[in-house]
Amino acid sequence: MTDTESGPLSADSTVFGRVSLPAISGSQLAAGMLAGSDAGEEVGKVAGTEDSTPLKFHVALSPDAYLQLDDVVSTRREIPGRGTVVTSGVVTEVVARHEGAAFGSDVFLIADGILPANVQEIAEVTTTRVDPECYVPPRPGEVAIRAAGAARDAALYFDRMDARVPAGIGRDGEPIYLNLEFLDGTRGAHVSISGISGVATKTSFALFLMHSLFTSGALGPRAVNAKALIFSVKGEDLLFVDQPNARLDEKLRSEYAQLGLPARPFASAGFYAPPLPGDATGRPHVTGRTSGVDAFWWTLAEFCERELLPYVFADVEDEKNQYTIVVHQVTSRLRQEAQAAGNDGAVAIDGTTLRTWAEMVDFISARVTNDITRPDWAGPAIGLGTVNAFVRRLRSSQRPLGPLLRGDLNTSTDHPVSHSIDTSQQQVTVVDLHNLPERAQRFVVGVVLAAETDRKEQAGPGGLLFTMVDELNKYAPREGSSPIKDVLLDIAERGRSLGIILIGAQQTASEVERRIVSNSSIKIVGRLDAAEANRPEYGFLPASQRQRATLARPGTMFISQPEIPVPLAVEFPFPAWATRLSEVADPIVTTGTRAARPDPFSRLPQPENDSWPGDTDDGAIDEPPY
Numbered sequence: 001m002t003d004t005e006s007g008p009l010s011a012d013s014t015v016f017g018r019v020s021l022p023a024i025s026g027s028q029l030a031a032g033m034l035a036g037s038d039a040g041e042e043v044g045k046v047a048g049t050e051d052s053t054p055l056k057f058h059v060a061l062s063p064d065a066y067l068q069l070d071d072v073v074s075t076r077r078e079i080p081g082r083g084t085v086v087t088s089g090v091v092t093e094v095v096a097r098h099e100g101a102a103f104g105s106d107v108f109l110i111a112d113g114i115l116p117a118n119v120q121e122i123a124e125v126t127t128t129r130v131d132p133e134c135y136v137p138p139r140p141g142e143v144a145i146r147a148a149g150a151a152r153d154a155a156l157y158f159d160r161m162d163a164r165v166p167a168g169i170g171r172d173g174e175p176i177y178l179n180l181e182f183l184d185g186t187r188g189a190h191v192s193i194s195g196i197s198g199v200a201t202k203t204s205f206a207l208f209l210m211h212s213l214f215t216s217g218a219l220g221p222r223a224v225n226a227k228a229l230i231f232s233v234k235g236e237d238l239l240f241v242d243q244p245n246a247r248l249d250e251k252l253r254s255e256y257a258q259l260g261l262p263a264r265p266f267a268s269a270g271f272y273a274p275p276l277p278g279d280a281t282g283r284p285h286v287t288g289r290t291s292g293v294d295a296f297w298w299t300l301a302e303f304c305e306r307e308l309l310p311y312v313f314a315d316v317e318d319e320k321n322q323y324t325i326v327v328h329q330v331t332s333r334l335r336q337e338a339q340a341a342g343n344d345g346a347v348a349i350d351g352t353t354l355r356t357w358a359e360m361v362d363f364i365s366a367r368v369t370n371d372i373t374r375p376d377w378a379g380p381a382i383g384l385g386t387v388n389a390f391v392r393r394l395r396s397s398q399r400p401l402g403p404l405l406r407g408d409l410n411t412s413t414d415h416p417v418s419h420s421i422d423t424s425q426q427q428v429t430v431v432d433l434h435n436l437p438e439r440a441q442r443f444v445v446g447v448v449l450a451a452e453t454d455r456k457e458q459a460g461p462g463g464l465l466f467t468m469v470d471e472l473n474k475y476a477p478r479e480g481s482s483p484i485k486d487v488l489l490d491i492a493e494r495g496r497s498l499g500i501i502l503i504g505a506q507q508t509a510s511e512v513e514r515r516i517v518s519n520s521s522i523k524i525v526g527r528l529d530a531a532e533a534n535r536p537e538y539g540f541l542p543a544s545q546r547q548r549a550t551l552a553r554p555g556t557m558f559i560s561q562p563e564i565p566v567p568l569a570v571e572f573p574f575p576a577w578a579t580r581l582s583e584v585a586d587p588i589v590t591t592g593t594r595a596a597r598p599d600p601f602s603r604l605p606q607p608e609n610d611s612w613p614g615d616t617d618d619g620a621i622d623e624p625p626y
Contacts, residue, residue: 040148047122048140059123059144067091067123070171070569072147072155075138085134088155090566092542093124126566129155157563163218166259168570175259176570180218185496188521194509200526201554202505206468208572215261225463228428233470236288238430240578242269246585248576255573265577268427272296274436277403285435288581297419299345300407304338307331310483312397314442326390329379346407357405361398365391400437421448446484456498464499472504473511492519510535523560527552
């Protein structure tokens with residue numbers, strides 16, 4: 001959109017969240033919006049007791065008016081030869097004091113009418129937009145209004161967003177939007193969400209953002225090919241996102257309607273979980289949802305062919321460690337020597353058939369420690385100490401990765417078992433990791449993301465894949481290197497050209513690789529620890545918002561996006577989809593034609609000494625705990 005576009009919005013002006021305006025000058029638009037009858041109410045005048053600059057000014061409030069933090073304020077000034085300059089901003093601080101008081105005890109004399117004084121409130125306004133771009137300070141005495149309607153949209157650049165994604169409700173009760181161009185890779189990409197676990201509602205907001213992307217119409221026809229890949233590490237909470245929430249009522253529906261969104265669960269969702277340890281049939285390891293969940297694993301043949309061994313060593317290590325040379329040598333050897341043995345994913349190497357990960361570990365350990373085979377398998381100039389370091393780390397993976405690396409499950413029967421994570425068959429794919437040890441979680445995240453990156457490179461541009469990774473600091477820490485960190489860095493630096501958008505959530509952004517955070521166009525902060533809030537990674541927050549972030553209640557987020565200089569505080573509605581088994585509206589969880597049995601403990605009588613007879617908590621992580 002150019003400066004020659006403007007005009008009042010009509011009913012036909014917005015299609016799929018895209019705003020188009022008739023053509024008049026930007027300055028005429030801004031001045032007209034401010035002067036219009038719906039521009040907003042007068043709240044005071046630009047103060048003359050504080051310095052007024054083009055980037056920050058103060059408003060002295062009228063006795064019968066008020067301003068709160070995050071309100072949008074506009075004022076204008078006539079410039080000879082330039083016309084009307086409108087300066088708009090967001091309230092970042094409000095102070096009230098007695099003018100005429102000299103001592104703290106004077107407040108009692110003033111209250112009794114003995115000492116004359118006036119109560120004065122002054123609001124600090126941080127500039128968000130100057131239109132036209134003539135950076136002159138607002139003059140003391142000029143009228144200041146609380147911007148509303150089109151004037152508010154102009155102050156927050158919503159009028160220049162061709163495609164708007166609802167992000168929540170602002171403090172003024174009106175919707176706040178994100179510019180899709182900074183989410184879909186057009187001008188930027190990636191989202192970073194930070195906050196205290198269990199309080200900041202990071203996962204809930206990430207799901208709401210994806211729901212908004214898919215249902216707001218902002219993506220237009222591209223919504224058909226837009227997918228989401230979610231790695232779940234917090235219990236089985238995300239295995240019910242396709243089920244309506246039992247707490248969905250008319251009030252909640254109206255909150256979604258105010259944002260232009262339907263209050264419904266994700267219509268197209270697929271779920272994957274690791275296989276049950278020790279089970280020979282490949283059943284998924286889940287308890288709450290017993291249908292509609294597929295198990296995933298990798299056969300030993302796939303492991304060798306796709307060169308997955310480096311992801312077994314996913315712990316962040318010093319890249320100078322010599323044992324990594326052995327890792328790459330063994331990886332290459334497995335690809336060359338391994339041959340498929342049967343239909344169950346087993347491999348044969350040098351006449352030895354391997355069906356389990358434990359057998360593979362023993363085989364590799366024997367080859368790299370044997371004096372005859374060591375030069376071929378570990379490298380010609382590798383010492384025994386380096387080999388032993390490799391073997392120690394390899395053997396430590398035997399237990400966590402045993403259920404995921406299999407050669408004992410038949411995948412080519414009359415009823416083949418699907419064991420691969422496939423994001424193409426549904427819009428939202430949830431990969432449940434909570435039952436896996438931390439090392440196995442890292443392996444899964446690394447392998448799946450690498451596979452999706454390769455798939456997008458081969459498919460070319462066109463579709464979008466929004467990838468949500470929780471606890472990002474675990475996979476891409478600030479120090480050290482690992483295969484998973486390399487994949488995430490690759491996505492952060494060139495993922496938008498491939499159509500892969502990273503939505504990373506972490507408790508502490510200060511512990512995440514800097515390049516990943518800096519490449520995130522959208523930065524979102526929930527409740528923060530006081531020490532974390534003072535880290536330089538949160539320098540985009542004004543001082544008042546840093547302090548507020550330590551007090552923010554669940555459901556309140558501070559959103560920073562490139563077009564708006566000041567982060568905006570939003571509240572997003574409670575999920576319309578179930579976030580735990582007890583919130584499923586229908587106790588029979590149905591997916592397609594398959595139905596799951598209801599909770600077998602749901603009809604048990606409650607103990608007489610239960611102090612909370614109405615509590616239906618199933619022990620899952622309560623997020624968001626509104």
